Amino acid sequence: MKLLEKIKDNYSLIKNLSISQLNQLCKEIREFIIEVVSKNGGHLSSNLGSVEITVAVHYVFNIPPDKIIWDVGHQSYTHKILTRYEKFETLRKYGGISGFPNPSESNTDIFMVGHAGTSISSSTGLKIGNDIQEKKENIIAVIGDGTLTNGLAFEGLNFLGEIKKNVKIILNDNRMSISPTKGALSYYLTKFITSPIVNKPKEEFVEILKKIPAIGDDILKFTKEIEKKAKFLIVPGVFFEKLGIRYFGPIDGHDIEQLIEILENIKEINEPVVLHVITKKGKGYSFSEKYPEKFHSIGPFNIKTGEQIDDKKTNSKFVGEILCEMAERYNFFVITAAMEIGLGLENFSKKFPNRFFDVGIAESNAVVVASGIAKSGIPIFVAIYSTFLQRAYDQIFHDVCLQNLPIIFLVDRAGIVGEDGPTHHGIFDISFLRTIPNLKIFAPYSLENLKETIRNSIYEKTPTFIRYPKDILPESINEEIYKESNAVILAVGSMALNSYIAFDKLKNEGIILSFIPIKEIKPINEDLMKKIEKFDKIITIEENCLSGGFGSYLLEFFSDKNVKKDFLRIGLPEVFIEHGDRDYLLDKYGLSSEKIFKRIKEFFND
């Protein structure tokens, strides 16, 4: 019988396992992760790299009441297997368990997360709150080296070092973000890992740690002693130590025995601690070891060949090609925050390495660097997912729009993304952008249109945002169609095709409408307003939340002019949309062609 089967109803049983059984357990977990991710898709490489860390934390700590706070949360599959084994096969499926921590699934998930950089700050806050209530819980934050490049993580360290709360940080360092980790800090960590002083006295270090007494002031004395004896403890950790955080490591993150030994010891230290753990991204599956980037986040794949089953064309790849073409003729830069591959920029970065920057998981930095480049007079594209653009809201306001700089934002994954769920859907950008002066928002509705918009954007004189969805847009779409009707459909960007299908079907049922696909969201296109003035009924359809969206924008426009129109606004409700298949969710929330058809029909029947 598999060990996983034995412990499935009570994961605390892992505490009774021997080291060789724990190794066996890790093997079984890896196999299970590979099997499920090959069917459901997911973050394979990161999870294969963090199996031993997770098992060791569960072995040493009592969860709950002790708490693991995952940073990003994309690496929590082993934790999910231990705490909800029977549901793991439903990973990322609609109605199944999420690919990220979710407190509504289990009391061992603390925060619902998906964006990088929060674990140190939220752990510190939790500890502050717990301490005043005299709750004795260990708090362990697990953060990757990629995520450590995020500004929020630095801010968190800075505060934790000052307030000196007992938070244990496990730095899972695989030298990879999605692509190799960028930035000076990564260089610094790597340099010490590979230097001979670090490697030499590792055994000595473990011996010393073994001797740390369980409680009392002696710990401090002993840790000081460690610093004197084992040089490598001091050298690589200077960065953390200067911030007031004790540093241990680096240690092998796949050596469960060593992990347990060290965690047992640092458990007793009543101070903030960083344990620096070295892991291999994609560990234990030949394809993900070889191509950790490809398997960072992957759709269903064939286990034997490593081939992704449905490797669809995407808008991202298409945009990457347009940028390559344009770069032959124009001089411009492209900047991204750790999402080169997802944004389809691999070819661009290879062909034009001097015109491409990946700043790491640092969206606000990307935007302010772009503002400097734009100020110097060179055109610059910021390529970013809609959801992560939220991280740079103030910079868009303060450093881009207030300065009226002609930066072009390629806002990918605008709309419902699917299996990654509520932290990743990009459904708020129209709303949060459209209130800011100076900027323009475009939502191209076809590939033809997307290409034209990007090509023209280089001549824009103001901040420009071009939003496009995850699924590939149609090649082209029927342009404006005017009929003898008192109602018009205004279908925004990604919704043009589904709306057109509904429009056509309604026509067959005798409901005659006019149809206008909408590319320009902001500023309000006055020509368009003139064209639609004659219609009594206006139907807006958009893949954005209704509040603050395009429909609201028009509603405000007509209301301000005291013009009465009958409005039907179709869009997403003001809720956090769960994870699941994109088409399924579009249908559930009324944006499939069928649901659009029904809704408009009802509107006319009413």
Ligand SMILES: Cc1ncc(C[n+]2csc(CCOP(=O)(O)OP(=O)(O)O)c2C)c(N)n1
């Ligand atoms: C704010 C934000 N930007 C970008 C991402 C996309 N993203 C998810 S995981 C990841 C890499 C994380 O690297 P690391 O922390 O080193 O973990 P690893 O996957 O290597 O284990 C990125 C960039 C995100 N989740 N949040």
